[in-house]
Amino acid sequence: MLLNFFIFVIKSTYSLQAMKHIFAIVVLYIIVSSCQKEEPKSAAKDLLTFSFKQANNAIDTDAEGVIIGKEIKISLPSSVALNNLKATFTSSPLATVTVNGKNQISGTTANDFTNPVTYKVKAEDGSMSEYTVTVSKVPSAEKQLTGFFVNFKTFSGAPTISKAKASGNNYTIFMPPHINPKSVKVIFTTSLKTSVSLNNKPLVSNDSIDLSAPITLTVIAEDKSTQNYTITPKSVDQEVDNLVNAFVKKYDITGLTFAISNQEKLMYAKGYGYADKANNTPVTPYSLFRIASVSKPITAIAVMKLIEDGKLSLDDKVFGDNGILGNKYGGKPYRNGYENITVKHLLEHTAGVATNDGNDPMFSAFNLTQDQIIENAVKNRNLYATPGTKYYYSNLGYCMLGRIIEKVSGMTYEQYLQKAIFEPTGTDNIQLTGNTIANRKENEVVYYSQTNSPYAYNVARMDSHGGLIASSIDLLKLISHVDGFNTKPDILKPETIATMTKYNAANGYALGWSVNQANYWWHTGLLIGTSSELVRSPSGFSWAIIANYGELNSNDQYVTDLDNLGWNIISAIKDWPEYDLF
Numbered sequence: 347m348l349l350n351f352f353i354f355v356i357k358s359t360y361s362l363q364a365m366k367h368i369f370a371i372v373v374l375y376i377i378v379s380s381c382q383k384e385e386p387k388s389a390a391k392d393l394l395t396f397s398f399k400q401a402n403n404a405i406d407t408d409a410e411g412v413i414i415g416k417e418i419k420i421s422l423p424s425s426v427a428l429n430n431l432k433a434t435f436t437s438s439p440l441a442t443v444t445v446n447g448k449n450q451i452s453g454t455t456a457n458d459f460t461n462p463v464t465y466k467v468k469a470e471d472g473s474m475s476e477y478t479v480t481v482s483k484v485p486s487a488e489k490q491l492t493g494f495f496v497n498f499k500t501f502s503g504a505p506t507i508s509k510a511k512a513s514g515n516n517y518t519i520f521m522p523p524h525i526n527p528k529s530v531k532v533i534f535t536t537s538l539k540t541s542v543s544l545n546n547k548p549l550v551s552n553d554s555i556d557l558s559a560p561i562t563l564t565v566i567a568e569d570k571s572t573q574n575y576t577i578t579p580k581s582v583d584q585e586v587d588n589l590v591n592a593f594v595k596k597y598d599i600t601g602l603t604f605a606i607s608n609q610e611k612l613m614y615a616k617g618y619g620y621a622d623k624a625n626n627t628p629v630t631p632y633s634l635f636r637i638a639s640v641s642k643p644i645t646a647i648a649v650m651k652l653i654e655d656g657k658l659s660l661d662d663k664v665f666g667d668n669g670i671l672g673n674k675y676g677g678k679p680y681r682n683g684y685e686n687i688t689v690k691h692l693l694e695h696t697a698g699v700a701t702n703d704g705n706d707p708m709f710s711a712f713n714l715t716q717d718q719i720i721e722n723a724v725k726n727r728n729l730y731a732t733p734g735t736k737y738y739y740s741n742l743g744y745c746m747l748g749r750i751i752e753k754v755s756g757m758t759y760e761q762y763l764q765k766a767i768f769e770p771t772g773t774d775n776i777q778l779t780g781n782t783i784a785n786r787k788e789n790e791v792v793y794y795s796q797t798n799s800p801y802a803y804n805v806a807r808m809d810s811h812g813g814l815i816a817s818s819i820d821l822l823k824l825i826s827h828v829d830g831f832n833t834k835p836d837i838l839k840p841e842t843i844a845t846m847t848k849y850n851a852a853n854g855y856a857l858g859w860s861v862n863q864a865n866y867w868w869h870t871g872l873l874i875g876t877s878s879e880l881v882r883s884p885s886g887f888s889w890a891i892i893a894n895y896g897e898l899n900s901n902d903q904y905v906t907d908l909d910n911l912g913w914n915i916i917s918a919i920k921d922w923p924e925y926d927l928f
Contacts, residue, residue, distance in 0.1 A: 359922040369562045376649035383824045390438035391469035392837040393477045396420065401617070402432040402453050416477050418465075424483040424568055425538045428459040440470040485569035488537035491517070494577060496557070497532040498525045501615060501819055502630055502772070502928045507533065508925050519557075520923035521581045524618045524631060527558040531557065539568035539818040582614055585918040590618050594912050597904060598893040600794045601629040605818035606889040606915065610826040610833035615819050621791040621894070634790040634815040635892040636779050636805060637878045638871025641814040642744050642765065644776070646693055646858020647828055648751055649845050650838055651766050653689075657754045659846075660690035660857075665696075665724065670750050673718070676724030683729040689750065693857040694850065697747070698729035701738040708811065709898075712804035716745055721806075737853035741811040748810025759809050770837050776816040781806050790815055793875025800875025812873060819878050821890040822928055829882050870905065872896050879908055887916055 349928060396418050403424070411420035422428070434453045435622035437443050443450040444466045445457055457463055459481040467475050494510040494517050494909050501524065510519035521527055533551045536542060543564045555561070560578045567573075584603065594602055600623055605615035617629030652658050659693045663669040665676070666685035676684065683698060693695035700707050700723055707719050707727075715721070723742055730738050748759045755762040760778050768774040780786060782801050789795045793800035805813050816824075830843045838846070846857045855859055859867040871878040877896035882888045889912040897904075 350728070378522075385747040387471035388438070388440050388597075389469045389473050391441050391467040391473055391475040392438045393443070393465060393467055394436040394438070396433060396435045396477075396479065396669065397703045398422065398431055398625045399434045399453065402434065403418065411479065412431055413477075416475065418477055418479045419482070420479065421482050421484045423486050423488075425486055425488070426483070426485075428481055431459050431481075437467055440469045444468070447506070447697070449662055450492050453893070470668045476615055484542055485567070486537070486707065487540045487567050487569045487571050489540055489565040489567035489571060489573040490537045491515075491534060491542075491563060491565050491573075491575045492537065493533075493535040494519060494563075494575075496521065497524055497531040497533050502618070503926060506925055506927075508923060510577065511907065513602055514653040517575060517577045518580050519577060520925065521557065521579045522923075522925065522927060523581065523583055523614055524927075527579060528556045529554050530557045532557070532808075534563070536565050537567070541566045553878075567818065582919050582922070584714065585618065586614060586915055587618075589911060589914050589918060591615075593907060594618055596907070597895065598796075599893050601633070601791055601895075602891065602893040603629055603631060603633055603635065603818040604889070604891050604911075604915075605631065605822050606887065606912070607822045607826060607928075608922055609730070609886040610831050611924075612822060612928045613824075613925075615927060623792070623794070629791065629894075631819055632789055632817055632819055634775065634777075634787060634820075634869075635878065635894060636793065636812075636873060636878055636879075637816050637821070637892060638812045638873040638896070639741075639926070640816075640821065640869050640871040640878045640880050641808075641810065641812050643858040643869050644767070644814060644824070645744055645747050645810040646846060647824075647838070648763055648767055649693060649747060649859070651688065652751065652754055654687050654839060654842050658689060658750070659916065660688065660693070662689050664692065664746065664750065670753055671746075675721045679726065681728055683733055684724055686733045686893075688733070690748070691749050691856070692740075692750075695737050695739050695743060695853075696731075697740065697743050697746075698732050698733050698736065698738060699723060699740050700742040701730060701740050708745060709803065716749065716807055716809075719747065720746060737855060739855075741808070744811030745808070745892075751810070767824070767837070771824050773816070773820045773824045775815055776820050776824070777807055778813050779805050779815045787815060789817075793894050793896075795875045795895070795897060797897055798874050799828055800873070803874060805873065814873065816892075818890040818892055821892075822888055825888050826928075827881065829888065849894075861908075868909075869923075870909070872898065872905070874898055877904075877908060881912055889915070900907075 379833055400408050409420055409422050411418045425671055432453055445463060462480045464476050465477045465479060484908050495507040496519055497507055500506050508520050510517040531554050535850045555577045560576055563575045565573050592602055601619035601621050603617045606613050615631035616631055617631055620629045621629045664687045665670055687697045737898050751759055751762050763785055764774055768776050781804055812880055827837050846855050847859055847861050849861045849863055850856055866883050868881040873896055875895060875896055878892040880890050891911060
């Protein structure tokens with residue numbers, strides 16, 4: 347039929363000669379076409395390789411599958427999750443691969459291999475083969491100790507940790523001074539699928555153990571291989587104890603407390619000796635001591651707070667018609683100079699009022715009130731010098747500052763300190779002392795002297811210049827909120843702190859603080875039955891020392907040794923913990 351059609355077309359179009367040529371071509375085409383055979387489609391449908399590559403999966407190394415017939419076996423560590431693995435494979439050319447009807451792209455398509463997975467390989471000719479992939483987990487050989495901690499509470503009761511430092515298989519951990527090393531709660535982290543033993547007994551995180559000496563932990567891998575780790579406890583107790591005990595022994599001190607902070611974190615606090623020798627009551631870090639003249643910087647902080655709040659200024663006059671205290675004390679006509687005394691003069695001991703010599707009114711006439719003491723001085727005592735011209739250390743001057751605080755705040759001295767200073771800084775255990783043993787406050791120590799009775803003085807009347815009690819921790823916590831560093835928030839503005847602690851080359855006393863050119867601040871205190879020192883260094887160290895021993899006529903060596911104690915401790919310790927015991 348096709349040939350007849352071509353002849354019809356040719357006859358109707360061309361000459362006979364042309365028709366012959368065309369006819370020949372058509373016949374040749376038909377002959378050639380009838381001699382060719384169609385190529386068969388490929389029947390190849392094999393999976394040639396199968397693996398899980400590290401680059402495409404959360405695994406530590408490549409895992410190669412073993413193909414046996416139509417079974418593919420592959421092993422992975424037991425820690426590997428099987429629900430989202432991407433297989434890398436090669437198959438026969440022209441074949442397509444599916445799992446559950448979904449086309450598979452090598453290294454890209456993810457499947458859940460928790461159970462065996464069937465890969466279907468379809469050849470070009472439509473034939474099909476199936477491969478079953480089974481993933482088995484091998485026990486892990488990982489046995490790393492990745493972290494070790496001691497879990498404990500700070501002095502305020504807040505939970506915290508001490509973190510061990512690792513060096514290979516050796517860990518060193520700082521032990522806080524106030525916990526029992528024979529029973530400490532430990533936390534540790536390890537590789538997955540491991541267990542831990544101590545002395546061949548199982549150990550789990552939050553167990554309590556004896557860490558008074560080095561221990562060896564054994565970490566057991568899933569495949570039962572093991573690795574040992576040495577945990578060595580460390581503390582600064584020995585260095586501190588050696589120096590403090592030597593000082594205590596030299597001066598026959600009944601009890602003492604020492605605390606030190608670094609970068610506003612409490613590193614160490616400990617009590618030594620007896621708070622009450624008669625009852626064998628030991629000093630603890632919580633013991634409260636009279637701090638004597640270390641009360642003065644606290645009074646200065648309160649005054650600077652009132653200045654910040656706009657309640658008074660450094661240049662405000664104290665006495666007279668225009669004075670803060672008006673004519674309450676003495677009255678007109680004032681002895682020459684009293685009406686010129688300012689708040690700043692009292693803070694820096696340049697007011698010229700009674701100094702701490704043998705005629706210090708704060709250490710006599712204990713039956714008189716504060717108001718009576720001030721009135722007697724204003725009425726009857728000449729100034730030592732024109733206000734603002736000479737330095738005369740004055741307890742009376744700070745007694746006057748206490749009355750200024752009361753007048754401006756409308757509260758008692760202690761009430762204002764509690765509200766404005768102690769509560770915001772968490773130091774509300776600082777308070778006024780009592781005059782007798784019977785008047786001791788809770789946790790307050792007993793005071794001892796080799797000469798006079800510590801209870802023969804009206805110490806409570808000394809409030810703003812020497813009547814406060816505190817623990818060493820309280821003092822460091824307070825100073826951490828006024829020291830100008832930025833780890834903990836200060837309760838005074840930077841410019842206020844700078845004014846309060848500005849170095850005075852003439853006498854080395856700023857406003858309530860002794861200050862040197864290197865920007866160290868400190869204050870000492872001394873009463874019958876107590877001695878104290880508070881220091882803030884520009885390097886970030888601060889420390890407090892308080893003893894229930896003191897003599898008003900102590901020789902200079904005692905005061906020097908008390909001051910040197912903190913410096914010697916810092917020099918002796920080269921490595922400090924990182925925790926914060928506040």
